[in-house]
Every structure is written in structure tokens, then in C-alpha cells.
Amino acid sequence: MTDHANDLPEATEHRLEELEHGLFTSDLSVNEFLLVKEAGFHPVGLVMGSSIYHTGIQTRKWSQSQELTKLTEAMYNARELAMNRMEEEAAELGADGVVGVRLDVNYYEWGKDAAEFIAVGTAVKAEDGVSRRNKLGKPFTSDLSGQDFWTLSQTGYAPQGLVMGTCVYHIAHRGLGQTLGTTGQNVELPNFTQALYEARELAMTRMQDESARLGATGVVGVRLEEKSHQWGSHTIEFLALGTAVTKTGEPVTLAKPTTIISLDN
Amino acid sequence: MSVADQSGDARSESFTSGLSVSDFAAVLAMGLEPVGLVQGFCAMQSSSYAVGSLQRNLSPYREARGYVENYQCPHGMVAGEHRMWGQNYEQYWVEETWNQGFASASARMLDEATRLGAVGVMGVVDTQSTLAGAGVTEFHFRGTAVRLAGTDSAPSTPWTTYLSGQRLLKAFEAGFAPVSIVTAVASVRVWAYCITEYLLGGGGISAWSQDASTVEIDQVVRAQSQARALVRASARAQLHGDVLQGVDLIATQHEYEHGDIEIQCLLRGNRARRVGDFVPLRAPDATVRLS
Numbered sequence: 107m108t109d110h111a112n113d114l115p116e117a118t119e120h121r122l123e124e125l126e127h128g129l130f131t132s133d134l135s136v137n138e139f140l141l142v143k144e145a146g147f148h149p150v151g152l153v154m155g156s157s158i159y160h161t162g163i164q165t166r167k168w169s170q171s172q173e174l175t176k177l178t179e180a181m182y183n184a185r186e187l188a189m190n191r192m193e194e195e196a197a198e199l200g201a202d203g204v205v206g207v208r209l210d211v212n213y214y215e216w217g218k219d220a221a222e223f224i225a226v227g228t229a230v231k232a233e234d235g236v237s238r239r240n241k242l243g244k245p246f247t248s249d250l251s252g253q254d255f256w257t258l259s260q261t262g263y264a265p266q267g268l269v270m271g272t273c274v275y276h277i278a279h280r281g282l283g284q285t286l287g288t289t290g291q292n293v294e295l296p297n298f299t300q301a302l303y304e305a306r307e308l309a310m311t312r313m314q315d316e317s318a319r320l321g322a323t324g325v326v327g328v329r330l331e332e333k334s335h336q337w338g339s340h341t342i343e344f345l346a347l348g349t350a351v352t353k354t355g356e357p358v359t360l361a362k363p364t365t366i367i368s369l370d371n
Numbered sequence: 372m373s374v375a376d377q378s379g380d381a382r383s384e385s386f387t388s389g390l391s392v393s394d395f396a397a398v399l400a401m402g403l404e405p406v407g408l409v410q411g412f413c414a415m416q417s418s419s420y421a422v423g424s425l426q427r428n429l430s431p432y433r434e435a436r437g438y439v440e441n442y443q444c445p446h447g448m449v450a451g452e453h454r455m456w457g458q459n460y461e462q463y464w465v466e467e468t469w470n471q472g473f474a475s476a477s478a479r480m481l482d483e484a485t486r487l488g489a490v491g492v493m494g495v496v497d498t499q500s501t502l503a504g505a506g507v508t509e510f511h512f513r514g515t516a517v518r519l520a521g522t523d524s525a526p527s528t529p530w531t532t533y534l535s536g537q538r539l540l541k542a543f544e545a546g547f548a549p550v551s552i553v554t555a556v557a558s559v560r561v562w563a564y565c566i567t568e569y570l571l572g573g574g575g576i577s578a579w580s581q582d583a584s585t586v587e588i589d590q591v592v593r594a595q596s597q598a599r600a601l602v603r604a605s606a607r608a609q610l611h612g613d614v615l616q617g618v619d620l621i622a623t624q625h626e627y628e629h630g631d632i633e634i635q636c637l638l639r640g641n642r643a644r645r646v647g648d649f650v651p652l653r654a655p656d657a658t659v660r661l662s
Binding site: 253254261293296299302303306317318324325327328329358364365368369 | 385386387388389390391392393395396397399400405408410412413414415416417464465467468471472475502507509513537540652653654655656657658659660
């Protein structure tokens, strides 16, 4: 399977054909479904993309903090492939976007150093027939829930794409001299602080670069995730994820909140 | 260290925000706009987490400062392993480590916000995690810097608050303005003496009291209440006449070995200042969920 258009498996083509005839599937809850409809969209199908990627290894220097660029590229490309395939499925359905996108990484016993990257979401289409695709002509993607999708539409902003930036970073081990030099003291370790700062900043900057390519006004709901995956405690992946948004120029209809007392348990 | 130098410039084209969409909508309703997700870090070595078990076997720890309380066995010498004395003491070095970690990380977050021309930082989240093995604790603060919509004017020091969205909006409506986040830590070590150690074992109630009634473990209760009192005093010292809102106090207890316990209290809150009259909110509507 390559990263080209229409490289979807045969079974996918069959499933999408059924969806094109009016049946829709969705992992939206009932409340989310209602609010997506309220926002002027209807679901056209559950879409997904996946990529099993060999992340390999990269040599690292014991006493030097550094980005592991090969691993960064692997983690980014694998997610990008999964996202692209999900977008392809959405495009096949004529969707304007995908909401509630979840990006997961799974490891299997049979695949040493390999991981499956999966993107799943619900493709939606505008009911007024006006295209809501992003600047690149692709369906927008977003990890917003149905409720958040509706709320965002009320603020006069529209999602453009789920943007991400990643950085796999090796944090240097401390030498014997450094360790002995601070024994018994409670002190800041500037090398560690600086390394983590740099790694997170790289991830966030890359995420922002993606949003700039979409011509976004901003990114909402940014999450910073950290995982060591299978690399040991000194090698960490920093992943920044958020939904890029643009101002639509449509009237802002923010409802005034109502105070309530719930009578439920 | 020029950690703040790494932020800002490369991320000034568009805004980033850690706010949920609901909180983002509330920010707009308040006449504010997000300018960027800001953050600060500090990795601290936290060694000598206790005076040590050896000390516990010798005599009460005498160099402690702050809260110290000694307990004496009422029985006289019973056996070699009998705990003749016990002690509660404040671990000021732990508190200093955490306070320095909090202060450095939050100051760096504030530096980023100042560089972005923000009036404040809302929705602050702080986490503490063990980094690269034991002995190193990382303090991480992050929040969304905001400015007044349509203006570039900003104070020299932006305010910070854990609140965001509707909760912050309600505080404004009630006449309060955020000043800063407040964090405080208290750490108290318990070295149990014979009675405490016996009661902590859970099986000695009837043997000591000749009946099955439950009894209070005085030494641990004292340590718990003192840790809470210390953390509240530390927070109060940061208020300078303002009020503390939305306080969250988390107490954790870690037993290193039988009768050797560390009690740690972490307090988070929002320092706020009254700037206007209280405007009573509309009476709430009673609701029942259909789901």
C-alpha cells in the first residue's frame, strides 16, 4: 500500500459504495448526532485510515540531549499516512469534513519495532450543499466532539484540520561527575529542563507550521502528549495535537449561558 | 537560562490555545482573545527525601525546623525492637524543592505570556512527574495566554488563574479579578512509636483496650492535621490581603516501611481581588437530564 490516492483496500470500496447509497454509520453519540445536525451537517459514514509502520532504531549518544530525527519522521509519517487514508475515505463519500477524529497507536506481539497507527472519525457533509472543505480542497478533520463542533460554529469559527507536530527526543544521562556534584542537594537540573523545553517547543512549532499551511487563524484544544513507547525512559515522544480553525465571517450567535441546578443524582 | 528565548517568535503567526471549545467560546464572550499556549518547566533533583531509617533507629531527629513533635513510649524497655520513641517532623527540604520547582516553572510560563503581550493566562494546568528515573521531578505549567480583543495594551505582569471558561466568567460577574495562581506544599514525616506502630498494624485494638472498640491513632491524626495547617498557612502567606478561590487540597500518604510514613499536602487555588460590587446572579433553573 502506498501513499497515493485511491489506494484503499477492496473491502473499503465495497463499504463506501453502500454508504454512498444513503446508509450512514457513525460513532457519534445520540446527543452529538443531534448537535452535528443542528450545526447544519449530517453524517455520511464512519471513516478510518491505518498504517503499520516499522519505526526502527536510531543510535543516541549517552550523554547528549538530542532530537532523534529518524524516529520523529517515522512517527509523523505513520500518523500522516493514517490521516491521509481516512481523508481519502471521506473524500470518496463526498464529505466536507471529519469530526471526532481519534488517533491511536497500537503495538502487537508479532511486530517488533512496528506499530499500527489508526485514525477514525465520522465524515460529515453540509446540508446546504455549500462546500466546507479546507483551503487545500480536502475534507477538514477535527478531534472535536459533536458538542464542541456545534459550539465552535456558534463562535463564528470553522475547523480546517487536525494539526499535529511531533518530536522524539533523547534526554542525556547524567555523568558520574554531575551526579556526584549534586548528591544530597535539591537543585534544578538545567540540562534536563532545557532538553524538555526544546523538545516540546519543536513539537508545538511544527504543529503551528501545519496550521499556517491551512491558512488557519488559530488552533484550539491543543493537547501535549508524552510517551516513551518502547524506547526506555530517556527517549520520549512529544506530540502536540489540536484543531486548526479559521474565522468564517458568519454572524456570531453566542447564547447567553443559563444557570441551572440539576435535579439528577 | 534563556528558556523563554525559545518561545514566542516562531509561534506568533496564529494563536494556539489549550482551551476546550466551550471555554474558547466563553473567552470570546468576555471580550478576550487567546494569543498562545504558554508553558514553563523546571527539572529538580530531589534527593535526601528523608533523614533515613538509620536515624529512626537511633534517636529523635534534632535538626528539624518548623513543626516537630516527639512521642515517648509509656512502657519502659520491653524488647530490642520496641519503638521507644516516635516523631513527627516537617520535611522543609522537600517543601523547598517543590516551591522552587513551582516558582521557576510558573515564572517561565509568565515570561512567555509577557512576551506575547498577554493580559493574563487562564486555564492553567500544572503537573509534576518523575523524569528519567527516580530522583528527578519535572514541574510543568501550561495555560492559555489571552489579551483584550482589539487592543495591544497589556500589564507588566499578566494575571494567572486555574479557572477558565464559564467559571472565570462567573468570577468576573461576581466582582472578582484574578491575580495569580497559588501553589503550596507541606510535607510531614511520621516515625511511629510503639503504640502508633501497633495500631497501624490493625490487629492490636482489642489487646490494648480489652474490647473491640476502635481508637484514634493520635500521632498520625496530628501529622495529617499539621500538614494541612502548614499548607494552608503557606498559601495564606501568598495572598497579601486578597482572597483565595477554588481551592483544591490533595493529601497523599506514602508508607516507606511499617511505621515510617510521609504525608504530603498539595494546595492549588486562585488568588483574586475584589474590583467591583457583587451582582446577584439570576436564580438557576431546575433541570432533569433526559439521558
